[in-house]
Amino acid sequence: MKIEVVHPKELGEAEVRRWRALQASTPTLANPFLSPEFTLAVGRFRPGARVAVLGDESGIAGFFPHERHTLGIGRPIGAGLTDCQGLVAPPGIELDVRALLRACRLSVWEFDHLLADQTAFAPYHAETRVEPVMDLSEGFTAYAEGARQRAPKTIKTVRYKERKLGREAGEVTYIFSERGTGELHRLMAWKSAQYRRTGRTDRFAESWIVALVEHLHATGTGVLSVLRAGGRPISAHLGLRSGTVMAGWFPAYDMEFSRYSPGMVGHLRMAEAAAGAGITQIAMGRGGREYKDWLKNGEFPIAEGRVARASAAAGLHWVKDAPVRRARSAVLAHPALYARADRVLKTYARLRRHTGDAA
Structure with missing residues (x-):
């Protein structure tokens, strides 16, 4: 297989069209983090952004977006911000992964949200888990009915709080795509x-990251949704859209209105508006938050691990990274540990704020 490594800005229109066609032909590749738009955007702000263009006798066989860091340490494109990573290529593509790393001048490639069904990387999985999704393929009415059956008390409470918000703060309105x-x-x-x-x-x-988010929003790949009460913004969410799939990304709300659960209200409003806009799936990112269990009605497997070539840089990376990765994975895999770690972090944040105030 021929492998050519380029900066994202060097991709031509034909390559981008082929990339989109590969996404459209395989449902698991439809995630916006795997779109050419996301890679092109990251390439504007990350000097180490690269794309390996894979070719065979029939033409372009696939793409491998990644970032190259010091000592040849490789990470997924937009590492630290992405909830879906991997090759953009037909399922089961035959690929020598270490040869791919050599062509990309990488000593290591680490991943934490790799599509687990990509068989070329299967020998390098350290562990697998699932990522929750809101499946809207049957429309919002069917989704909402399923949500009521899965968590009747929770959904009833959220709807009650939304009505209470409207009575106490003014009419509740929602804009799915705020420019x-x-x-x-x-x-x-x-x-x-x-x-x-x-x-x-x-x-x-x-x-x-600020510049990347602003760019994605300005170009329409980033969809900003805003919930208001009495005309005042209460909660908001920035997601990424590619075709009929949205990836949840940055949700937040005004703490003054936390008693109304504005995040949950906003998520249900988003599901309704997204379904109306032709979106059939919202990927919510790796678990760890109870509200995702309430909202999800589907999931897909992701993997964490690393591929390495024999080198001193790869050895140093393993010594530094492996213990941290194992600890993080253990916390994410166990709700009780996650809750305890969450409390510790919040306590640390309060102590840090108080120390700053005293100074």
Whole structure:
């Protein structure tokens, strides 16, 4: 197999059309994180972004979007922001993965949301788990009925809180695709506050992530949805859309209205509006949050692991990364551990804020 490695901006119209055709021909490849639009956008802001174009006697056989970092350490395109990773190629493509790494000048390629059905990488899975989805293929009415059957008390409570919000704060309205940049920046501010409040790393402290999000929203790949009460923004969500599939990405809400569960209200409104806009699936990202169990009615398998060639860089990477990956995976796989870790992070965040106030 011939392998040519290029920067995303070097892809021509024919390559992009072929990429989209491969996505359209295989349902598991339809996720927006695997779209050419996402890779092209990341390429604008990440100097290490690359695409391996795979060719055979019939022409272009597939694409391998990735990032190359120091010492040849490879990661998925947009690493740290993506909930779906892998080759964009026909199922069962025969591929020497180590030869692929050699062509890409990678000593290691690590992944944490790889499509588990990509057989070329199966020998390198450290573990597999499932990613929840909201399946809207039968329409919102069917989805909502299923949600009521799966979690009747929860859905009833969310609907009650939505009505209460309307009575106490004003008419509840929802816009599925908000084009104003002001609301986008409000969402990022809410999300930054949430990261700090819960002890997580603030992604929007990274200027390239802010620029990437702004670009995706401006080009229409990023869909910003806003829930309002009495005309005031209450919650928002930025997702990515590719065809009939949406990937959940950045949800956040105004903490002043937390008693109304605006995040859950917004998710149900989003499902209804998305179904009306022709979306048949919303991928919610790897688990760890109870609300995803309430909302999901489907799932698909993903894998975590690494491929390495024999090199000093690969050995150093394993020593540094393996213990962290095992600990993270253990926490994500067990709800009790996740809840405990979540409490520890929130306590740490409160202590950090108090220390800052005292200083």
